[in-house]
Amino acid sequence: MKARLVLFGIGALGFAAVWFAGARKLDPMGSYHGAYGEILNAVSVPERHSTNVVSAVNFDYRGLDTLGEEFILYISVVAVAAILRKQKDEEEEDEDEAPTQLREAPDSDAVRLFGVGLVPVTVIFGLYMISHGSVSPGGGFQGGVVLATVPLVVYLCAGAKTYLRIAPPALAKGGEGLGAAGYALIGCLGVLAGKKFLENVVPLGTPGEAWSAGTITLLNLTVGVAVGTGFVELISSFVEELLRKAEK
Amino acid sequence: MLAPWPVALPLVAAAFLAGLGDKLPRRLADAIAIGAAAITALCCALLLAGPPVVYWFGGIQPRSGTAIGIDFAIDANGAGLAVLSSLLILAALFFSLKYFDKPAHMFQVLLLVFLAGLCGFSLTGDLFDLFVFFEVMSAAAFGLCAYKSREVGPLQGAINFAVTNTAGAFITLSGIALLYSRTGALNLSHMHRMIAGHDDSLVLAAAALVCTGFLVKAAIVPFQFWLADAHAAAPTPACIVFSGAMVEAGLYAVARLQGALFGLPQLRTPLLAAGVATCLVGAVMCFAQRHLKRLLAFSTIAHAGVILCGIAVLEPGGLSGAGLYVVGHGLVKAALFLCAGMLLHRLQSIDELALHGRGREVPWVGVLFALGGLLLAGAPPTAMFFGDGAIHHALEAHPIARFAVTVASIATGAAVLRACGRIFLGLGPREPDAPGGGEQDEEPETEAAPIPWSMWVPAAFLLALAIGSAWLPREHAGSAAARMLDAHSWATQVLDRAQPAMPSPPPEEPLAKGLAHAALTVGLAIALALLTLFRKRLPEILRGPVRAVWNPLAGSLRALHTGAVGDQVAWLTLGVAALGASLVFS
Amino acid sequence: MIAPLQWLLFLLLAVTGPAVVLTREPVAQAVTVSFYGIVLALVFFLHQAPDVALSQIVVGAVALPLMILLAVAKVKRKEASRK
Numbered sequence: 038m039k040a041r042l043v044l045f046g047i048g049a050l051g052f053a054a055v056w057f058a059g060a061r062k063l064d065p066m067g068s069y070h071g072a073y074g075e076i077l078n079a080v081s082v083p084e085r086h087s088t089n090v091v092s093a094v095n096f097d098y099r100g101l102d103t104l105g106e107e108f109i110l111y112i113s114v115v116a117v118a119a120i121l122r123k124q125k126d127e128e129e130e131d132e133d134e135a136p137t138q139l140r141e142a143p144d145s146d147a148v149r150l151f152g153v154g155l156v157p158v159t160v161i162f163g164l165y166m167i168s169h170g171s172v173s174p175g176g177g178f179q180g181g182v183v184l185a186t187v188p189l190v191v192y193l194c195a196g197a198k199t200y201l202r203i204a205p206p207a208l209a210k211g212g213e214g215l216g217a218a219g220y221a222l223i224g225c226l227g228v229l230a231g232k233k234f235l236e237n238v239v240p241l242g243t244p245g246e247a248w249s250a251g252t253i254t255l256l257n258l259t260v261g262v263a264v265g266t267g268f269v270e271l272i273s274s275f276v277e278e279l280l281r282k283a284e285k
Numbered sequence: 286m287l288a289p290w291p292v293a294l295p296l297v298a299a300a301f302l303a304g305l306g307d308k309l310p311r312r313l314a315d316a317i318a319i320g321a322a323a324i325t326a327l328c329c330a331l332l333l334a335g336p337p338v339v340y341w342f343g344g345i346q347p348r349s350g351t352a353i354g355i356d357f358a359i360d361a362n363g364a365g366l367a368v369l370s371s372l373l374i375l376a377a378l379f380f381s382l383k384y385f386d387k388p389a390h391m392f393q394v395l396l397l398v399f400l401a402g403l404c405g406f407s408l409t410g411d412l413f414d415l416f417v418f419f420e421v422m423s424a425a426a427f428g429l430c431a432y433k434s435r436e437v438g439p440l441q442g443a444i445n446f447a448v449t450n451t452a453g454a455f456i457t458l459s460g461i462a463l464l465y466s467r468t469g470a471l472n473l474s475h476m477h478r479m480i481a482g483h484d485d486s487l488v489l490a491a492a493a494l495v496c497t498g499f500l501v502k503a504a505i506v507p508f509q510f511w512l513a514d515a516h517a518a519a520p521t522p523a524c525i526v527f528s529g530a531m532v533e534a535g536l537y538a539v540a541r542l543q544g545a546l547f548g549l550p551q552l553r554t555p556l557l558a559a560g561v562a563t564c565l566v567g568a569v570m571c572f573a574q575r576h577l578k579r580l581l582a583f584s585t586i587a588h589a590g591v592i593l594c595g596i597a598v599l600e601p602g603g604l605s606g607a608g609l610y611v612v613g614h615g616l617v618k619a620a621l622f623l624c625a626g627m628l629l630h631r632l633q634s635i636d637e638l639a640l641h642g643r644g645r646e647v648p649w650v651g652v653l654f655a656l657g658g659l660l661l662a663g664a665p666p667t668a669m670f671f672g673d674g675a676i677h678h679a680l681e682a683h684p685i686a687r688f689a690v691t692v693a694s695i696a697t698g699a700a701v702l703r704a705c706g707r708i709f710l711g712l713g714p715r716e717p718d719a720p721g722g723g724e725q726d727e728e729p730e731t732e733a734a735p736i737p738w739s740m741w742v743p744a745a746f747l748l749a750l751a752i753g754s755a756w757l758p759r760e761h762a763g764s765a766a767a768r769m770l771d772a773h774s775w776a777t778q779v780l781d782r783a784q785p786a787m788p789s790p791p792p793e794e795p796l797a798k799g800l801a802h803a804a805l806t807v808g809l810a811i812a813l814a815l816l817t818l819f820r821k822r823l824p825e826i827l828r829g830p831v832r833a834v835w836n837p838l839a840g841s842l843r844a845l846h847t848g849a850v851g852d853q854v855a856w857l858t859l860g861v862a863a864l865g866a867s868l869v870f871s
Numbered sequence: 872m873i874a875p876l877q878w879l880l881f882l883l884l885a886v887t888g889p890a891v892v893l894t895r896e897p898v899a900q901a902v903t904v905s906f907y908g909i910v911l912a913l914v915f916f917l918h919q920a921p922d923v924a925l926s927q928i929v930v931g932a933v934a935l936p937l938m939i940l941l942a943v944a945k946v947k948r949k950e951a952s953r954k
Binding site for chain 2: 041042044045047048049050051052054055056058059060061062063064069070071072073074076077097098099100101102104105106108109111112113115116117118119120210211213214215217218221222224225227228232233234235236237
Binding site: 166174189268272275276278 | 930
């Protein structure tokens, strides 16, 4: 243990020295002289009808990165679900004796009222963020996570049975696959139309409107579906044994 | 036109299988997974056969020399790695058909996403895209590694793998951030044009940081600690991809970045030193194992050292040798892992000593295993043999590295042959209570049953491919290697849409010299294996000194491999500091 | 106007970052990491990166602490069922 600390200490000092030597040559904070950003600022509205340049970069100019990132999240969820499910299979025998901790609806009316008030606002906010990704900050990823918090709030305020009713595991799993495959398939549309992978193939619309920017908005939608359902599946697989009891 | 499919196809198939896999009949799900991998292999093979191409996603061409979109800059090295990856994934998919007692479509999903990550990683010409696919690959690999998580012990291996590799990835990302702040660009060729000739301490520190994550993945000393634990934890079909393609992908990234982006001659000495250390540590640790999967995992470390030595000379000769070596090694090592998996399936054990003589039940596995051992030691005809020769030729001026590379071939070959003799021929005395390293055996993954065709056919197929790989066109590999190191040619092709002529291949080592060297390593490997098996019959005067050297050497190295994740991260920090300091402060 | 705010947020980062590391109890750590996430989101927002700030809020301040809490809860349930 002590040897490890000494080892790490030396390493950390060296690492800090290397980092400092490199960072010392950085330009002052806030200065930018790449041509990249200037070009994008100039072309993203005329070319892609997207007033949010960040979305244009994420879903069009560097859309392939986002495809990869979506699948990082997707495969992590798949892996966690697979691992937790596998353990479940082997522990089925001792599970029956587990103390019941089934989450019933809370006694407090205040919590329930809070939930009733929060859920519609969250749903609308999430949908707004997903659909307006090409117009204003936010997009499929952020909106998807916001939407995924809805079942969680329901779980906390109305119990596991209601949770299962609004977010059945089969739906979450299907939506996750659909969203993830959808991104790649929209990419393939470009090839089918005789263009390049991930090239825009749908009408661009009027800049500044929600249904504009062509594939950028469609891709935002698929990401929203994949991320939202992915997080729900993640939550479900963590509380799976409780959910199964609620089903019985 | 083919460029996007190696990524898109496995991803779509994976999402489809994950969403609908349990509703489909098992045969259909298997067919989809195998079909997707096979078509991916075909696409990559066609890319390999063609000239270097640049594919801009979304049709977003560079504007006045500034790359805005993401490109796949595909050459023979990248496409070759993608072909190798898809063949290994194909073998893993076949092998796993009857390997898990329950339907395992989630395992197939993980393998397919892993394949997409590897292909994207090999083909991309963009630094951040490289990192994204690196992470796709890593996330899938963590899932594969933890897949048979029945016990706490093996799961620890998966956790170590995830923690060390994620730490490495963070370090790489921080290096990318430094470079981005300097260049405002992410395309490798574009960045090259902006940093070429300005290798100040920022660029050098960034080079060290960026390379670290890839060297962690490549299990280079002192970043190698996770690898054996991860292989012991992972199901056998995952091991073949880890050892055969993932480790090599880490090294490929170092070569690619050095060639297309950094072009720093300063990297030669630290990389060569790390390569030598990796060869030697891997060789000693491999020889000291009795758990077959750990033995093979440590041999992978030794061979990663050999490949790194080939890359580290930063010359076309060494690099093309490393490329050939990767192909041959990947195929041979994958076949050996499949043999170990068959033993675990049929005999329910993977401990060399416990299996003493029991392999006679399955002689054909023994034949495959012995053949694999001989090829691993450098026997012709494989691409590994020619690669080994080319690496030796390139290391002419570095006698220590040549020695280390030779030691790695001999020791890993001898370890496999020793295990082969003991298990399949029952050679040597029984040693029921011989001291092991604590980790001797692992829980079987299946019920004991005869070996189905879906297990032995992939192993035989991979060995046949390994032998067939000897006829890969070596001039093509040579000129592709020369091209890979030529950042200027790449930049004109990527940014100026020129089609530069392929450079001429480097001179080859004479065949006779390679054959003589192979005879030496294979002979010594067989001799070493026999000497170890029958060491009790040797006179004490010979055994004493060997024991006096070997026991403390193997013991102390073994003691460093504690399996504690904190230790591994401490070594990682030390390693990145050493690599960075050797570049920045010299 | 921005400079003092910048300094304040950097100071907060310098405090909350080590606080996450030094909190050893996982449930408490979920709270500190969430706070750290919010500070980071403010830093991004201040530097005119609202997209990144939004991602940081949903991931750093919501999703990550949630995953920690769920994992801890699962481990505790398992321990309870072992007993």
